[in-house]
Amino acid sequence: MTDSVPCYHCGLPAVDGDKYNASVLGQERQMCCPGCQAVAQAIVENGLDDYYRFRTEPGVKASDNIQDTLDQLSIFDEQSIQQDFVVHQGDISEIQLSLSGISCAACGWLIEKQLSKVSGIKQVSVNVTANRALISWYSDALSLSQIMASIERIGYHPSPFQQEQHEALFQQSHKAQLKRIGLAGLMTMQVMMLAIGVYFDLFGDLERETSSFFNWVSLVLSTPVVFYSGAGFYQSAFKALRAKSVNMDVPVSIALLATYFSGVWATVFEQGQVYFESVCMFIFLLLVSRFIEHQARHKAAQISANMLQYIPLTANLMVENEIQPTLAKSLQLDDIILVKAGETVPIDGTVLSGHAQVDESLLTGEFYPVNKTVGDAAYGGTINKSGTLTLKVTSQFKYALVNQIARLQEQAMANKPRIATMADQFSQYFVVAVLFFAFGSFIYWWLQGDPDAFWIAISVLIATCPCALGLATPSALSFAMANLNKQGVLLKRSDVLEQLTQVDHIVLDKTGTLTEGEVSVAAIHNISSFDDETLLTYAHSVEQYSEHPIAKAFEAYPVFSGVEAFCFTLGEGVSAKVNHKHVEISAAHSRDLPNEPALKSSSVLMHIDGELVCGFELSDTLRPDVPDMLLRMSRKDITLLSGDNQKNVSQIASDIGISNWLAQQTPQDKLAYVQKLQANEHSVLMIGDGINDAPVLAQADVAVTLGAGADLAKSSADIILLKNALGKLPDVFIVARRCKQKIRQNMAWALGYNMLVLPLAMSGVLTPWMAVIGMSLSSIIVVVNSVRLLK
Template sequence: MNGDKYCTIILDHNRIMCCPGCQAVAQAIVENGLDDYYRFRTEPSVKADDNLQETLDQLAIFDEQSIQQDFVIHQGDVSEIQLSLSGISCAACGWLIEKQLSKVKGIKQVSVNVTANRALVSWYSDVVTLSQIMASIERIGYHPSPFQQEQHEALFQQSHKTQLKRIGLAGLMTMQVMMLAVGVYFDLFGDLERETSSFFSWVSLILSTPVVFYSGAGFYHSAYKALKGRTVNMDVPVSIALLATYFSGVWATVFEQGQVYFESVCMFIFLLLVSRFIEHQARHKAAQISANMLQYIPLTANLLIEEQLQPTLAKSLQLDDVILVKAGETVPIDGVVLSGSAQIDESLLTGEFYPVDKNPDDSVYGGTINKSGTLTIRVTSAFKYALVNQIARLQEQAMANKPKIATMADQFSQYFVMAVLFFSLGSFIFWWWQGNPEAFWIAISVLIATCPCALGLATPSALSFAMANLNKQGVLLKRSDVLEQLTQIDHVVLDKTGTLTQGKISIAAMNNISDLSDETLLRYAHSVEQFSEHPIARAFNNSLAFPDVTEFSFTLGEGVSGKVNQKWVELLGTHTLSSTTNAVPRALTGSSIVMRIGGQFVCGFTLSDTLRPDASDMLRRLSRKDISLLSGDNKTNVQQIADSLGISNWLAEQSPRDKLAFVQNLQSEQHSVLMIGDGINDAPVLAQADVAVTLGAGADLAKSSADIILLKNALGKLPNLFTIAHRCKQKIRQNMAWALGYNILVLPLAVSGVLTPWMAVIGMSLSSIIVVINSVRLLK
């Protein structure tokens, strides 16, 4: 861009500005007599992006219809988009953006929300393009991007606006009706004549009608759906109370006899809407923590084609495409680093804020941020199978699985609603039989005061916030009911390789009893192990492999085999051969694994691994639970690990079948077992355990046998998991105790007529708010 285009006279000199944004600010400074700013300034100001032209060129991709269909609304020749804006700091920024865009021919309307860092822009598509609009914003130093709202977010916003409208209307009308009611009750207007009192009643009726039929519409819809499904929910007594109170007031107003409680109806709806709005907002906050990672996936990616960069849609990337991710950019999709080194911020996935070093052959995940360096990445998964998409889907699945206590609470709420209706009807019949003129209002008070709203919120609110807390820490739950099971765990079973140890296995010693050279044997071993996903296979990566490898076979918990150069090669765990006639030769005993070529033992490998740095601290914090270590490794290695960690109960040379039998035996003795494994060889025992935990973000989460996934292999998060589970159980009990205690306490007061309808309204609303506030504490 030619800088001479933007100039301003400052201190009698023509100063060149880098962009119209700087020019506008400079002119404002001069026009307000603040030239001394430039006289005494000692540091140059921050200039516009040096790569501005490159950025502007990339914006052309947003003119493609295939991209616009996701976020642009077309209404005839007028298009509308909501843009996210980075770089906004004050209202002046919004003013500048609006002024600049208003100069662009074809813009119909622009509105900048400084608080939300968003702009709503509508334009004539046949006059100006979206890329030109975005370029106009980019030129003045702000960075626009289409605001990508997921369906649940869009629904939330719609619901949010509707709730606010209903609350606003209910609040406004409640104030007006309350003023009239106070005047009547306390004779603030003096001795009212009958006509004046009737007039006040009619005004109150008119004001409360939109509150009842618009603000309260959600309650009736919910109650209708429940009754249509031949069940009852908490909105049934609410709806009955509202409509009965309103229509009794209508009858009293029309026939000028009886009492009117229009102010109680309006206040009831207002307070109930406020309490539900607070709960709705709080749960949305929890849901955002669990599912907001999708919004951090960039829309575009830099595709490398014949060493040329080509901006493309991230979701259109194919397997084995090669992309370039520069420092400061977000990785658009899962892949493997081909070249370059960088530090990646994976806090979005793991909850750990320390950058992770990434080098060639390391995996990277969509949504993580490149803090330094440039990476060339090969795409390894389709966009819909990216890790963040899998996590988001799992979170949705998790909340679909209710714990037993939640199911019981739901069922109990239905019975409780039936009891509320019964007590309300019974109260009316009793007081009517006694000739009490307040019989109807006593029944209404019972309906309102004992509505089990707080009971319905007790469990789901606590579960939502507990899961949100764990997600922030990089702990992913596939079932919400697992929190309940965690509180019953008394025995923790650990795998060794890849769980307590880092899985970075190396060959500590090699015992060759054949005529072949060590190098040749290592090549045979690597030729077979290269097809295995087990951590042990990585120990042979430093050797070359023979090209002629066929008939690869993997036997769970035993080993791998294949035909290499027309010779059958087997690498087996020593425990798999100990009970056979073809036992391991004495010279190879003590080896971690042995190799046979053509059925003849040729060598043994002693493998070593390193402990995870947080393994010792984890075990210390779980000292109140029984700990067992099961491993398929030889006794020497397992004992060494067990002794270093202080684990007294350990078993070596365990096959998957042995591990499964061990856990089944514990369960037969009435123990509740949590199993931690790598999710590959331990699949059978993970499925058997009461709670299964696996480590690692790179596995296929959707097919994992585990209930819980510790992203980034963070063993130190396991004690936190138990802590949150116990806190969640405690909060559920507190919520249930409060909800039931409140209803038991208020029922006799309502039945006896001590509680008036407006008192019942306040008590019921406060009860629900207290439950939500108590659950929110789980986020801390």
């Protein structure tokens, strides 16, 4: 019986011969089934056949009846199914998908390229390490089933991301890594025992036959280590070479295979040196260093993104004053739930009754319990330390705060900082240099007649492997972001840490940023025939539809029932039709004030049917952590920009010691001010929280907003302070500086080590086993140095 040809797509035997074929890379390739044939044809038809050049492992076997699989995906278009895992923001939808079948970076490349060709896709980012994809699309142009079908057609199996499933996939990968490490470690010990005995003459003068026997035993023990434990290195190197590129696994693979096969030759022909112990030790230590890195990054990712594990599966639903246990994810808006002492809050809600202290450290990083009473907001994942709370559900499970944080973290990690990109590019050039020096060393010593020329070249390849260089930047960034998450600081872009170190000018908003946002009406300056109570009622009737902090000043007053045609104009104010009267409320700077001394101190003006009727003088309370924050950041230039009147702004500026301030600033004024600073080569950080701050936040080099800020401000911000704690801002700068220092230290160590060890290796001072230990320790030192950012 003749052996069957392996399927070109999945690698399984093509038992039906050439029944299923597909033209790939200019040649007819045999497939094992119609499923693999359909997948290969779909890849080629979409112009993505470079996947077969880049991949390091065969693809997963496709379904024999792929059409049935595609037909089954239509169920994911049902709204009742989507409500648990699809987030809708206007006409844009977003989902996280778990992807099975991913084996290497080429798989992630293929999926991103395939989806980018689909009309209606807004953004797609594949995290190969986590086997996940973050996808956003225009829901009116594309359905979820079409997206999933596009992924299925190229041989991968998508499913909505679920924390339990993702953790199971990680544990599966974790076990596979441990098996490779365990085998390598066990065999390394055996081979090292034999090698040490020979090197130090522990067995006395060995006869030639005994020495040959030891070599054969070492060869047998080393073979599974080389071809099982080390398989990932060769696959990665092969992928790079087929793509006409190089990566750090190229010199590693050359060194491993060259050392192994030279040992095989020496064992068979009984002449020359064997370094089986060095091969095994190299693979073992390299696997250990990469395992430590993966474990550390997984820990950082758990701190940042895997908050869903803290959400309980069940909740106490109140139905007609009776408790009914129910699934937390099935809770609906306005459901009433009971949270007892010691229980975790299952979903975001508002306290209807009860009093308790709640641990919100998961979200804010603050470990002091927060008092919760009637009217306060409680968030899913926080822990009720004492008392009993009755909550009214205010958001669906997928829109809960912990889910929002997880999504933002996924988006943040999808952005690669410039320094990381530069490091990736530099490492490629460095690998080429390593190969050049290794080859040059071999030629030089060979021409000198040195019998160790080959081993000197191997030592150069091993000792100067740029693994530490590749870990220098991503490991530091991951741990820095995890540290900030623990403190209640959420970064929407990982590259913002790099930009923070360049900031030299800070611009602050006042109302709701420096102040508590608990605005109250200090005085009303009435110049109309209406009484004060009526004017306050008109004001609240309009402001009740606004989310600006100023609107809170009128919450204590009654409203009229007939309110129509509410309108918000950025930088101008709000208006509505109340009792058939057109009411406009605007900041005092947006209109020329009449010659009315009583109105000069007004923060807000109100017009009824086009006639100015009154001005409201507002007051606010300074946030308690502002003075300390400004003191710690006194080395930077600070400017206060506010839309409030001169009197209020000057008073606040005087209280907190800011000499550079401007009052009655429109959003356009603030934007122009920041643009002027940037034109003068300043790097600007802007802190704001209102809708009117969104344009200037978008313009700033780094934008910061508060957790209680307007949604539009959050969408424009790079950093969100979850507990409105401005006092955390100096800590963000400290972490950013430390991260930059760690990256520089890592890069300096990686480059310094290589520059130091290169002449030693080229001169023949380092033996292969010395090079193995040095290279592995170099990588471990980089990871351990980065882990210190968690403290």
